[in-house]
Amino acid sequence: MPAKRDAYKRDTYTPDSLLTVAVRVFNERGYDGTSMEHLSKAAGISKSSIYHHVRGKEELLRRAISRALDGLFGILEEPRAREGRAVDRLEHVTRRTVEVLMTELPYVTLLLRVRGNTDTERWAMERRREFDQRVAELLKQATADGDLRADVDVRLATRLLFGMINSIVEWYRPGRAGRGATTSEEVAEAVVRTAFAGLRVT
Amino acid sequence: MPAKRDAYKRDTYTPDSLLTVAVRVFNERGYDGTSMEHLSKAAGISKSSIYHHVRGKEELLRRAISRALDGLFGILEEPRAREGRAVDRLEHVTRRTVEVLMTELPYVTLLLRVRGNTDTERWAMERRREFDQRVAELLKQATADGDLRADVDVRLATRLLFGMINSIVEWYRPGRAGRGATTSEEVAEAVVRTAFAGLRVT
Known part of the structure; x- marks a missing residue:
C-alpha cells in the first residue's frame, strides 16, 4: 500500500527513542487509553514498524x-x-x-x-x-x-x-x-x- | 415501558444523596469518562429521573x-x-x-x-x-x-x-x-x- 506508506516517515527509531515517544503518549492518554494506533500516529511510523522494535505496548511500559x-x-x-x-x-x-x-x-x-x-x-x-x-x-x-x-x-x-x-x-x-x-x-x-x-x- | 422500568428502583433521591452517588462515579471513572448512562446505572434510577433533579452532569460537578x-x-x-x-x-x-x-x-x-x-x-x-x-x-x-x-x-x-x-x-x-x-x-x-x-x- 504505497499510498498509505507515504503517511509514515522512514523508521529511524532506536528502542530508546521509540520509548521516549511512547512514554509521552502513555502520560498524556493514560496507559489503558493508549492503543498501538495512537503510538503509531505519535511516532509517525507504521504499527508493523513498531512491532519490529517491541512485542507490543506492554513491553514499552515494562522498559519505561x-x-x-x-x-x-x-x-x-x-x-x-x-x-x-x-x-x-x-x-x-x-x-x-x-x-x-x-x-x-x-x-x-x-x-x-x-x-x-x-x-x-x-x-x-x-x-x-x-x-x-x-x-x-x-x-x-x-x-x-x-x-x-x-x-x-x-x-x-x-x-x-x-x-x-x-x-x-x-x-x-x-x-x-x-x-x-x-x-x-x-x-x-x-x-x-x-x-x-x-x-x-x- | 414497564419491563424496563423494573430495572430501576423508585426515585427516593434528594439532590444531596444523588450528588453522593455522582461524585463517587466521577472519582472512579473520571468526570470526562462519565456519561449520564453511567450515573443512571450507579444510582439505579432512570436518566429522566436524574434530569428531574439536575440539568445534567455538569450541574452535578458544579455542586460537588x-x-x-x-x-x-x-x-x-x-x-x-x-x-x-x-x-x-x-x-x-x-x-x-x-x-x-x-x-x-x-x-x-x-x-x-x-x-x-x-x-x-x-x-x-x-x-x-x-x-x-x-x-x-x-x-x-x-x-x-x-x-x-x-x-x-x-x-x-x-x-x-x-x-x-x-x-x-x-x-x-x-x-x-x-x-x-x-x-x-x-x-x-x-x-x-x-x-x-x-x-x-x-
Missing part, C-alpha cells in the same frame, strides 16, 4: 518503568545511602529521589500513575511499594536512633514525605525558562529542608 | 466542586485564620485544610482531579488556584515577619506544603478499621509538625 525503577533503586546502592547514621542516609535518599524524579520525569511520572490492570502494572506497583518500604525502614531506624521525632507515626511520616516528593511531577516542567526556573538540586534542597528541618525559624 | 470550595474558603473566614501572626494563621489554615480534605474527601478529591475541559472545570481550577494563592500570601507574610525560613523560595514552599496535604487523597480511606486507623486531627497534627517543625529532632 524499568528505567524509573533502576534510577530509584540505584540510589539505595550509593555509598551515602548505605553508610552512616540512618537519618543522614535518609536525607541523602530523599535528596537523590527528588533529583532522579526530576531528571527521569516522564518515566517516574508513568510509574506513579500506573494502576494495576496488567501484570506489568502490578509488578510496577509492587516494586514501587518495595522502594517506599526501604525508605520507611530508614525512617524507622532514624526514629529508633532518636534522630527523628517520635510523635509523628513512621508510616504517616513516610507517606507525607513521599507526598511532598511525588507532587513535584504535578508542576515541574523541565526547560521552562525564565522566572522561577528551578534546578533539581534546588528543589531537592528545599524538600530536605522542609521535611527535616521544617519551614519555621527556630 | 462548590461543596469542596465552600469547605476550603470557609477556613479562611475562621477567626484563627484572620487574626494573629501570619505564621500562626498559616499553621491554622494548614491544619484545617487537612481536616476539610479528610471530612469532605470525595469532593476535594474531585476538585484536585479536574482538568479543565469544560467551563465548570476551568472555574474549579481557577478557584483552586485562588485558594492556593491565599495560602501563598500567608507564607510570604510569615517569611517577611522572619517566622519562616527565607532559604526556601515561597512559591516552592507553597507547592511542597500542598503536595504533602493533597497527597492524603491518594491513601486515606475513611472508616478503614484496625491498625493504623487515623483521625483527621492526627493527620493534621502530623502535617503541621512535619512541615513547620521538621521531622528531625533538634
Whole structure:
C-alpha cells in the first residue's frame, strides 16, 4: 500500500527513542487509553514498524518503568545511602529521589500513575511499594536512633514525605525558562529542608 | 415501558444523596469518562429521573466542586485564620485544610482531579488556584515577619506544603478499621509538625 506508506516517515527509531515517544503518549492518554494506533500516529511510523522494535505496548511500559525503577533503586546502592547514621542516609535518599524524579520525569511520572490492570502494572506497583518500604525502614531506624521525632507515626511520616516528593511531577516542567526556573538540586534542597528541618525559624 | 422500568428502583433521591452517588462515579471513572448512562446505572434510577433533579452532569460537578470550595474558603473566614501572626494563621489554615480534605474527601478529591475541559472545570481550577494563592500570601507574610525560613523560595514552599496535604487523597480511606486507623486531627497534627517543625529532632 504505497499510498498509505507515504503517511509514515522512514523508521529511524532506536528502542530508546521509540520509548521516549511512547512514554509521552502513555502520560498524556493514560496507559489503558493508549492503543498501538495512537503510538503509531505519535511516532509517525507504521504499527508493523513498531512491532519490529517491541512485542507490543506492554513491553514499552515494562522498559519505561524499568528505567524509573533502576534510577530509584540505584540510589539505595550509593555509598551515602548505605553508610552512616540512618537519618543522614535518609536525607541523602530523599535528596537523590527528588533529583532522579526530576531528571527521569516522564518515566517516574508513568510509574506513579500506573494502576494495576496488567501484570506489568502490578509488578510496577509492587516494586514501587518495595522502594517506599526501604525508605520507611530508614525512617524507622532514624526514629529508633532518636534522630527523628517520635510523635509523628513512621508510616504517616513516610507517606507525607513521599507526598511532598511525588507532587513535584504535578508542576515541574523541565526547560521552562525564565522566572522561577528551578534546578533539581534546588528543589531537592528545599524538600530536605522542609521535611527535616521544617519551614519555621527556630 | 414497564419491563424496563423494573430495572430501576423508585426515585427516593434528594439532590444531596444523588450528588453522593455522582461524585463517587466521577472519582472512579473520571468526570470526562462519565456519561449520564453511567450515573443512571450507579444510582439505579432512570436518566429522566436524574434530569428531574439536575440539568445534567455538569450541574452535578458544579455542586460537588462548590461543596469542596465552600469547605476550603470557609477556613479562611475562621477567626484563627484572620487574626494573629501570619505564621500562626498559616499553621491554622494548614491544619484545617487537612481536616476539610479528610471530612469532605470525595469532593476535594474531585476538585484536585479536574482538568479543565469544560467551563465548570476551568472555574474549579481557577478557584483552586485562588485558594492556593491565599495560602501563598500567608507564607510570604510569615517569611517577611522572619517566622519562616527565607532559604526556601515561597512559591516552592507553597507547592511542597500542598503536595504533602493533597497527597492524603491518594491513601486515606475513611472508616478503614484496625491498625493504623487515623483521625483527621492526627493527620493534621502530623502535617503541621512535619512541615513547620521538621521531622528531625533538634
